[in-house]
């Protein structure tokens with residue numbers, strides 16, 4: 001075992017150092033705490049459902065690296081698989097057995113996959129799936145939904161324009177207008193918007209991208225009737241339905257959202273969990289579509305480190321460990337326990353005149369401050385809630401609980417948690433709610 005020497009610098013010192021050499025001091029923007037105020041902690045280590053900061057403080061972690069750590073931090077099976085793999089060499093740029101093994105596993109579990117291609121992130125997965133959809137249909141336009149996140153490729157950094165269903169405006173500087181003009185943005189939860197879009201633009205629409213359970217802008221589960229309509233209109237217009245399961249894949253059910261809800265997607269994207277905490281992404285679907293990918297077909301996509309043996313080993317170990325403990329059933333048990341603990345706390349806040357809602361699907365949960373009804377669209381999320389959330393966030397931190405530093409991010413339960421830990425956490429949640437009114 002290596003011993004960790006505690007840093008002699010506090011998180012505050014370390015953040016100052018980081019800011020001098022990295023934009024915002026971070027490698028991904030939300031980590032900088034800008035929407036909640038204050039400064040981020042530097043995490044030195046994680047074990048099970050806890051993280052330890054460079055300052056030597058311990059927090060119960062409801063972030064789980066934003067989704068991948070369904071088993072908690074440093075799960076022994078994953079750690080030992082990576083240790084074994086690393087000793088054999090870290091990258092070959094040539095086929096290796098663990099790729100085939102992980103591919104076999106996820107193709108067997110996912111109802112959508114005949115074949116899969118591994119990439120290094122969820123961003124690469126959606127970007128590549130879009131290229132494939134464009135190649136297959138010979139169309140350039142596609143649509144996404146307001147409030148869904150599909151990584152940071154140019155085509156997806158697009159927000160809704162002024163109308164109900166429009167080609168979008170880029171949501172980041174540096175995205176060419178010529179690119180964002182090909183991305184349509186529709187509201188969720190609205191069959192009429194779908195019908196109108198497809199009546200006007202259906203035969204120019206290569207694909208619809210949608211998160212299985214939209215979980216990057218609050219948790220916005222969609223109605224079965226909406227999903228039915230979505231599949232109907234896409235099929236009628238020869239548009240591919242691409243379900244982005246980067247969060248939901250292998251979390252909400254063994255085969256992800258598509259198997260849970262019986263969604264007959266054309267393509268799916270995965271990431272997060274299938275890398276066991278190492279960088280990975282994947283996209284795949286029916287054989288006839290995937291056969292268009294290079295070298296079998298003419299849709300180019302490649303990666304120096306793709307199918308990396310460490311990531312593959314971690315992914316295999318993580319999936320095996322979840323299966324071995326019937327993890328999906330256990331997560332649902334934990335989730336319903338958590339929901340039962342939170343409900344009376346919410347009732348108390350509401351009675352005191354401070355409305356908020358709880359949305360939960362399996363191990364994903366989201367508190368929406370100032371809402372009186374659980375939102376199903378981005379537009380229905382009250383922006384006023386962010387202020388109260390910021391206070392709530394810091395009240396939780398002071399009670400040794402870490403949740404994501406944004407009102408629009410969901411909470412993640414993991415298999416290292418248990419009923420007792422959640423019961424204790426609920427006490428802190430109750431106090432923090434009251435203190436942040």
Ligand SMILES: *Cc1c(COP(=O)(O)O)cnc(C)c1O
Pocket residue numbers: 120121122123124126149150151152211216244245246247271272280281
């Ligand atoms: C996280 C996420 C992505 C992007 O994945 P990265 O690995 O961060 O690039 C894409 N889609 C969804 C639904 C996600 O949650």
